[in-house]
Amino acid sequence: MKKDPFELARSLCSKARRVCALTGAGISAESGLATFRDAGGLWEGHRVEDVATPEAFRRDPRLVWQFYNARRKAGAEARPNPAHLALAKLEERAQVSVLTQNVDGLHGKAGSTRVVELHGSLWRVRCTGECPPLAHAEPLELAWPTQCKRCGELLRPDIVWFGEALDPKVLEESARAMLESEVFLVIGTSALVQPAASIAFEAVRRGIPVVEVNRERTPLSKLASATLLGKAGELLPKLLKA
Ligand code: BV8
Numbered sequence: 612m613k614k615d616p617f618e619l620a621r622s623l624c625s626k627a628r629r630v631c632a633l634t635g636a637g638i639s640a641e642s643g644l645a646t647f648r649d650a651g652g653l654w655e656g657h658r659v660e661d662v663a664t665p666e667a668f669r670r671d672p673r674l675v676w677q678f679y680n681a682r683r684k685a686g687a688e689a690r691p692n693p694a695h696l697a698l699a700k701l702e703e704r705a706q707v708s709v710l711t712q713n714v715d716g717l718h719g720k721a722g723s724t725r726v727v728e729l730h731g732s733l734w735r736v737r738c739t740g741e742c743p744p745l746a747h748a749e750p751l752e753l754a755w756p757t758q759c760k761r762c763g764e765l766l767r768p769d770i771v772w773f774g775e776a777l778d779p780k781v782l783e784e785s786a787r788a789m790l791e792s793e794v795f796l797v798i799g800t801s802a803l804v805q806p807a808a809s810i811a812f813e814a815v816r817r818g819i820p821v822v823e824v825n826r827e828r829t830p831l832s833k834l835a836s837a838t839l840l841g842k843a844g845e846l847l848p849k850l851l852k853a
Contacts, residue, residue: 616837616838616839617837617839617849617850619836619837620822620836620837620839620850621850623793623794623820623822623836623837624794624796624822624850624851625853626793627705627792627793627794628704628705628706628793629705629706629791629792629793630701630705630706630707630708630792630793630794630795630796631707631708631709631710631788631789631791631792631794631795631796631814632698632707632708632709632710632795632796632797632798633710633711633712633795633796633797633798633800633807633808633810633811634698634709634710634711634712634713634718634798634799634800635711635712635713635798635799635800635801635802635804635807636648636712636713636799636800637798637799637800637801637825637826637843638692638694638695638711638713638717638798638799638843639689639692639695639713639715639717639799640799640842640843641692641693641694641842641843641844642689642690642691642692642695642715642717643685643688643689644685644686644689644715644717645685646799647659647801648801654678654681655678655681657674657678660773662674662675662678663675663678663770663772663773664772664773664774665772665774665775666774667772668767668772672755672756672765672767673755673756675767675768676753676755676757677755679733679768679770680753682714682715682733683733683734686715686716686733686734689715689717690717690720691717691718691720691721691722692717692843692844693844693845693847693848694798694799694842694843694844694846694847694848695717695718695720695721695723696721696722696848697847697848697850697851698718698721698723698798698847698851699718699721699722699723700722700851701851702722702723702724703853704853706725707723707725708725708727708788708792709723709725709726709727710727710729710785710788710789710807710810711726711727711728711729712729712730712800712804712807713728713730714728714730714731714732714733714770715733716728716732716733716734725788727781727784727785727788728781729771729777729781729785729807730770730771730777730807731768731769731770731771732769732770733768733770734746735768735769736753736757736766736767736768736769737766737767737768737769738759738761738762738764738765738766738767739759739764739765739766739767740759740762740763740764741762742759742761742762742764744769745759745766745769753766777806777807782806785810786810786813789810789813789814789817789819790817790819792814792819793819793820794819794820794821794822795811795814795819795820795821795822796821796822796823796824797811797821797822797823797824797825797831797835798823798824798825798843798847799824799825799826799843800825800829801825801827801829802829802830802831803829803830808830808831811831812831812834815831815834815835820836821834821835821836822835822836822837822838822839822850823835823837823838823839824839824841824843824846824847824850825838825839825840825843826840826841826842827840828840
Protein backbone atom coordinates (compact mmCIF):
# COMPACT_ATOMS: atom_id res chain seq x y z
CA MET A 612 0.00 0.00 0.00
CA LYS A 613 1.43 3.37 -1.12
CA LYS A 614 2.64 5.38 1.91
CA ASP A 615 0.92 8.73 2.53
CA PRO A 616 3.00 11.23 0.50
CA PHE A 617 3.50 13.53 3.49
CA GLU A 618 4.72 10.69 5.71
CA LEU A 619 7.02 9.44 2.94
CA ALA A 620 8.38 12.97 2.40
CA ARG A 621 8.85 13.48 6.13
CA SER A 622 10.78 10.25 6.56
CA LEU A 623 13.02 11.11 3.59
CA CYS A 624 13.73 14.60 4.95
CA SER A 625 14.24 13.61 8.59
CA LYS A 626 16.91 11.05 7.68
CA ALA A 627 18.79 13.15 5.10
CA ARG A 628 22.07 14.82 6.13
CA ARG A 629 22.66 16.35 2.68
CA VAL A 630 19.65 18.14 1.20
CA CYS A 631 19.43 20.09 -2.07
CA ALA A 632 16.44 22.31 -2.89
CA LEU A 633 15.46 23.84 -6.24
CA THR A 634 13.16 26.80 -5.61
CA GLY A 635 11.05 28.99 -7.87
CA ALA A 636 8.80 32.04 -7.65
CA GLY A 637 6.20 30.09 -5.62
CA ILE A 638 8.41 30.02 -2.51
CA SER A 639 8.37 33.83 -2.49
CA ALA A 640 4.63 34.15 -3.17
CA GLU A 641 3.79 34.31 0.57
CA SER A 642 6.34 37.12 0.88
CA GLY A 643 4.04 39.11 -1.40
CA LEU A 644 6.05 38.72 -4.61
CA ALA A 645 4.02 37.88 -7.72
CA THR A 646 4.99 34.66 -9.46
CA PHE A 647 5.32 34.54 -13.23
CA ARG A 648 2.38 32.20 -13.74
CA ASP A 649 0.00 33.89 -11.27
CA ALA A 650 0.38 37.24 -13.00
CA GLY A 651 -0.45 35.29 -16.14
CA GLY A 652 3.17 35.89 -17.07
CA LEU A 653 2.39 39.58 -17.38
CA TRP A 654 3.86 42.79 -15.99
CA GLU A 655 1.94 45.98 -16.87
CA GLY A 656 0.51 44.14 -19.88
CA HIS A 657 3.94 43.03 -21.08
CA ARG A 658 4.70 39.31 -21.26
CA VAL A 659 7.69 38.70 -19.00
CA GLU A 660 9.30 36.66 -21.73
CA ASP A 661 9.14 39.82 -23.86
CA VAL A 662 10.66 42.11 -21.23
CA ALA A 663 13.25 39.87 -19.58
CA THR A 664 15.29 39.45 -22.78
CA PRO A 665 18.41 41.05 -24.30
CA GLU A 666 16.35 42.01 -27.35
CA ALA A 667 13.92 43.98 -25.17
CA PHE A 668 16.88 45.74 -23.54
CA ARG A 669 18.30 46.66 -26.93
CA ARG A 670 14.89 47.76 -28.23
CA ASP A 671 13.62 49.65 -25.19
CA PRO A 672 16.16 49.75 -22.33
CA ARG A 673 14.10 52.26 -20.38
CA LEU A 674 11.08 49.88 -20.25
CA VAL A 675 13.27 46.99 -19.07
CA TRP A 676 14.93 49.23 -16.51
CA GLN A 677 11.48 50.30 -15.20
CA PHE A 678 10.48 46.61 -14.98
CA TYR A 679 13.45 45.91 -12.73
CA ASN A 680 13.00 49.10 -10.70
CA ALA A 681 9.44 47.91 -9.99
CA ARG A 682 10.74 44.44 -9.04
CA ARG A 683 13.38 45.99 -6.76
CA LYS A 684 10.77 48.22 -5.11
CA ALA A 685 8.52 45.20 -4.42
CA GLY A 686 11.51 43.10 -3.42
CA ALA A 687 12.80 45.68 -0.94
CA GLU A 688 9.54 45.42 1.05
CA ALA A 689 9.48 41.61 0.93
CA ARG A 690 10.54 39.58 3.95
CA PRO A 691 11.45 35.88 4.05
CA ASN A 692 8.37 33.76 4.82
CA PRO A 693 8.16 30.51 6.88
CA ALA A 694 9.18 28.48 3.81
CA HIS A 695 12.50 30.35 3.40
CA LEU A 696 13.02 30.22 7.17
CA ALA A 697 12.35 26.46 7.37
CA LEU A 698 15.03 25.80 4.72
CA ALA A 699 17.48 28.03 6.60
CA LYS A 700 16.69 26.32 9.93
CA LEU A 701 17.27 22.88 8.36
CA GLU A 702 20.96 23.82 8.25
CA GLU A 703 21.06 23.12 12.00
CA ARG A 704 20.89 19.39 11.22
CA ALA A 705 21.83 18.96 7.57
CA GLN A 706 23.97 20.40 4.78
CA VAL A 707 21.44 22.36 2.68
CA SER A 708 22.19 23.68 -0.82
CA VAL A 709 19.53 25.99 -2.24
CA LEU A 710 19.45 26.32 -6.04
CA THR A 711 17.11 29.22 -6.59
CA GLN A 712 15.58 30.50 -9.81
CA ASN A 713 14.51 33.59 -7.91
CA VAL A 714 16.39 36.86 -8.06
CA ASP A 715 14.84 38.36 -4.89
CA GLY A 716 17.62 37.38 -2.46
CA LEU A 717 15.12 36.12 0.17
CA HIS A 718 16.94 32.82 0.86
CA GLY A 719 20.05 34.73 1.89
CA LYS A 720 17.93 37.10 4.00
CA ALA A 721 16.36 34.06 5.71
CA GLY A 722 19.84 32.83 6.73
CA SER A 723 20.55 30.09 4.16
CA THR A 724 24.32 29.96 3.68
CA ARG A 725 24.69 27.81 0.53
CA VAL A 726 22.57 29.59 -2.07
CA VAL A 727 23.19 29.30 -5.81
CA GLU A 728 21.39 32.09 -7.70
CA LEU A 729 20.78 30.39 -11.04
CA HIS A 730 19.32 33.50 -12.67
CA GLY A 731 21.34 36.27 -11.01
CA SER A 732 20.15 38.89 -8.58
CA LEU A 733 17.85 41.93 -8.47
CA TRP A 734 20.41 43.45 -6.09
CA ARG A 735 23.30 43.50 -8.56
CA VAL A 736 23.77 45.47 -11.75
CA ARG A 737 26.55 44.95 -14.27
CA CYS A 738 28.28 46.86 -17.00
CA THR A 739 27.32 46.00 -20.58
CA GLY A 740 31.04 46.39 -21.24
CA GLU A 741 33.71 44.26 -19.57
CA CYS A 742 33.63 45.53 -15.95
CA PRO A 743 32.70 43.13 -13.11
CA PRO A 744 29.16 43.20 -11.61
CA LEU A 745 28.47 45.90 -9.01
CA ALA A 746 26.63 44.89 -5.86
CA HIS A 747 24.61 47.71 -4.33
CA ALA A 748 22.38 48.39 -1.38
CA GLU A 749 18.63 47.98 -1.88
CA PRO A 750 16.25 49.36 -2.87
CA LEU A 751 17.65 50.85 -5.99
CA GLU A 752 15.50 52.94 -8.28
CA LEU A 753 18.18 53.84 -10.73
CA ALA A 754 17.33 56.71 -13.03
CA TRP A 755 17.75 55.90 -16.68
CA PRO A 756 20.25 55.90 -18.36
CA THR A 757 22.87 54.79 -15.93
CA GLN A 758 26.41 54.50 -17.15
CA CYS A 759 29.15 52.42 -15.63
CA LYS A 760 31.37 54.76 -13.61
CA ARG A 761 34.49 52.92 -14.80
CA CYS A 762 33.99 52.68 -18.53
CA GLY A 763 30.86 54.72 -19.34
CA GLU A 764 28.99 51.79 -20.94
CA LEU A 765 25.31 51.28 -20.02
CA LEU A 766 24.53 49.29 -16.85
CA ARG A 767 22.08 46.37 -16.94
CA PRO A 768 20.53 44.14 -14.27
CA ASP A 769 22.89 41.27 -13.35
CA ILE A 770 20.14 38.84 -14.22
CA VAL A 771 19.98 35.95 -16.72
CA TRP A 772 17.32 36.86 -19.30
CA PHE A 773 15.41 34.48 -21.55
CA GLY A 774 17.67 33.48 -24.39
CA GLU A 775 20.80 34.04 -22.30
CA ALA A 776 22.99 31.19 -21.13
CA LEU A 777 23.41 30.49 -17.43
CA ASP A 778 26.94 30.74 -16.05
CA PRO A 779 28.58 27.31 -16.64
CA LYS A 780 30.22 27.52 -13.18
CA VAL A 781 26.76 27.99 -11.61
CA LEU A 782 25.45 24.96 -13.51
CA GLU A 783 28.44 22.82 -12.44
CA GLU A 784 27.99 23.84 -8.79
CA SER A 785 24.26 23.04 -9.04
CA ALA A 786 24.88 19.60 -10.56
CA ARG A 787 27.42 18.79 -7.84
CA ALA A 788 25.00 19.83 -5.09
CA MET A 789 22.22 17.73 -6.64
CA LEU A 790 24.41 14.64 -7.13
CA GLU A 791 25.59 14.60 -3.50
CA SER A 792 22.10 15.11 -2.04
CA GLU A 793 20.16 12.35 -0.29
CA VAL A 794 16.85 14.09 -0.97
CA PHE A 795 16.11 16.71 -3.63
CA LEU A 796 13.33 19.20 -2.76
CA VAL A 797 11.54 21.09 -5.55
CA ILE A 798 9.60 24.01 -4.11
CA GLY A 799 7.29 26.54 -5.77
CA THR A 800 8.28 26.08 -9.38
CA SER A 801 6.24 25.23 -12.45
CA ALA A 802 9.27 23.17 -13.58
CA LEU A 803 9.03 24.66 -17.07
CA VAL A 804 12.03 26.97 -17.31
CA GLN A 805 15.20 25.36 -18.62
CA PRO A 806 17.91 24.53 -17.84
CA ALA A 807 16.90 25.01 -14.15
CA ALA A 808 14.08 22.43 -14.30
CA SER A 809 16.40 19.86 -15.88
CA ILE A 810 18.33 19.65 -12.58
CA ALA A 811 15.21 18.16 -10.95
CA PHE A 812 14.59 15.74 -13.84
CA GLU A 813 18.24 14.66 -13.65
CA ALA A 814 17.82 13.96 -9.92
CA VAL A 815 14.91 11.64 -10.80
CA ARG A 816 17.05 9.93 -13.46
CA ARG A 817 19.83 9.40 -10.93
CA GLY A 818 17.42 7.75 -8.50
CA ILE A 819 17.68 10.55 -5.92
CA PRO A 820 14.37 10.82 -3.97
CA VAL A 821 12.55 13.96 -5.16
CA VAL A 822 9.99 15.69 -2.95
CA GLU A 823 7.89 18.37 -4.67
CA VAL A 824 6.03 21.09 -2.74
CA ASN A 825 3.76 23.17 -4.96
CA ARG A 826 0.25 24.62 -5.18
CA GLU A 827 -0.46 22.74 -8.38
CA ARG A 828 0.80 19.64 -10.15
CA THR A 829 3.64 20.15 -12.64
CA PRO A 830 5.40 18.05 -15.32
CA LEU A 831 7.62 16.78 -12.48
CA SER A 832 4.73 15.53 -10.31
CA LYS A 833 4.34 12.17 -12.05
CA LEU A 834 8.06 11.46 -11.50
CA ALA A 835 8.56 12.77 -7.96
CA SER A 836 8.77 10.34 -5.01
CA ALA A 837 6.17 12.55 -3.30
CA THR A 838 4.22 15.65 -4.36
CA LEU A 839 2.70 17.75 -1.58
CA LEU A 840 0.07 20.16 -2.88
CA GLY A 841 -0.35 23.32 -0.85
CA LYS A 842 1.38 26.51 0.23
CA ALA A 843 5.12 26.22 0.81
CA GLY A 844 4.87 28.57 3.81
CA GLU A 845 2.51 26.09 5.49
CA LEU A 846 3.92 22.75 4.30
CA LEU A 847 7.68 23.27 4.61
CA PRO A 848 7.80 24.07 8.35
CA LYS A 849 5.79 20.85 9.02
CA LEU A 850 7.84 18.80 6.55
CA LEU A 851 11.22 19.93 7.87
CA LYS A 852 10.40 20.14 11.59
CA ALA A 853 13.12 18.39 13.58
C1 BV8 B 1 18.65 29.54 -22.29
C2 BV8 B 1 15.29 36.04 -14.46
C3 BV8 B 1 19.98 29.20 -24.18
C4 BV8 B 1 14.45 37.08 -15.10
C5 BV8 B 1 14.46 34.02 -15.48
C6 BV8 B 1 11.00 25.81 -25.25
C7 BV8 B 1 11.17 24.68 -24.48
C8 BV8 B 1 12.15 24.63 -23.47
C9 BV8 B 1 12.97 25.74 -23.25
C10 BV8 B 1 12.77 26.85 -24.01
C11 BV8 B 1 11.81 26.91 -25.00
N1 BV8 B 1 11.86 28.13 -25.56
C12 BV8 B 1 12.83 28.85 -24.96
C13 BV8 B 1 13.40 28.07 -24.05
C14 BV8 B 1 14.51 28.41 -23.19
C15 BV8 B 1 14.04 29.28 -22.03
C16 BV8 B 1 12.88 28.67 -21.29
O1 BV8 B 1 13.05 27.77 -20.48
N2 BV8 B 1 11.67 29.20 -21.58
C17 BV8 B 1 10.49 28.72 -20.90
C18 BV8 B 1 9.49 29.88 -20.81
C19 BV8 B 1 9.90 27.55 -21.69
N3 BV8 B 1 15.18 29.32 -21.14
C20 BV8 B 1 16.07 30.29 -21.31
O2 BV8 B 1 15.98 31.19 -22.12
C21 BV8 B 1 17.31 30.18 -20.44
N4 BV8 B 1 18.45 30.34 -21.27
O3 BV8 B 1 17.98 28.60 -22.57
O4 BV8 B 1 19.72 29.96 -23.01
C22 BV8 B 1 21.37 29.51 -24.54
C23 BV8 B 1 22.34 28.53 -24.38
C24 BV8 B 1 23.62 28.80 -24.77
C25 BV8 B 1 23.95 30.06 -25.29
C26 BV8 B 1 22.96 31.06 -25.41
C27 BV8 B 1 21.66 30.79 -25.04
C28 BV8 B 1 17.32 31.28 -19.40
C29 BV8 B 1 16.17 31.08 -18.46
C30 BV8 B 1 16.26 32.11 -17.33
C31 BV8 B 1 15.28 33.23 -17.61
N5 BV8 B 1 15.28 34.13 -16.47
N6 BV8 B 1 14.52 34.83 -14.41
C32 BV8 B 1 13.62 37.76 -14.04
O5 BV8 B 1 13.31 37.13 -13.01
O6 BV8 B 1 13.27 38.90 -14.31
S1 BV8 B 1 13.31 32.80 -15.45
C33 BV8 B 1 12.01 33.37 -14.54
O7 BV8 B 1 10.87 32.66 -14.91
C34 BV8 B 1 12.15 33.08 -13.08
O8 BV8 B 1 13.44 33.24 -12.61
C35 BV8 B 1 11.68 31.67 -12.97
O9 BV8 B 1 12.75 30.79 -13.14
C36 BV8 B 1 10.80 31.52 -14.17
C37 BV8 B 1 9.40 31.29 -13.69
O10 BV8 B 1 9.41 30.00 -13.24
P1 BV8 B 1 8.98 29.65 -11.74
O11 BV8 B 1 10.01 30.12 -10.79
O12 BV8 B 1 8.65 28.21 -11.78
O13 BV8 B 1 7.71 30.51 -11.47
P2 BV8 B 1 6.29 30.22 -12.04
O14 BV8 B 1 5.48 31.42 -11.81
O15 BV8 B 1 6.42 29.65 -13.41
O16 BV8 B 1 5.74 29.02 -11.11
C38 BV8 B 1 5.50 29.25 -9.75
C39 BV8 B 1 4.94 27.95 -9.21
O17 BV8 B 1 4.74 28.13 -7.81
C40 BV8 B 1 3.59 27.61 -9.79
O18 BV8 B 1 3.58 26.24 -10.14
C41 BV8 B 1 2.61 27.89 -8.68
O19 BV8 B 1 1.53 26.97 -8.64
C42 BV8 B 1 3.47 27.68 -7.46
N7 BV8 B 1 3.07 28.47 -6.30
C43 BV8 B 1 2.50 29.69 -6.27
N8 BV8 B 1 2.33 30.08 -4.97
C44 BV8 B 1 2.82 29.08 -4.19
C45 BV8 B 1 3.30 28.05 -5.02
N9 BV8 B 1 3.85 26.92 -4.54
C46 BV8 B 1 3.93 26.79 -3.20
N10 BV8 B 1 3.50 27.73 -2.33
C47 BV8 B 1 2.94 28.87 -2.79
N11 BV8 B 1 2.50 29.80 -1.91
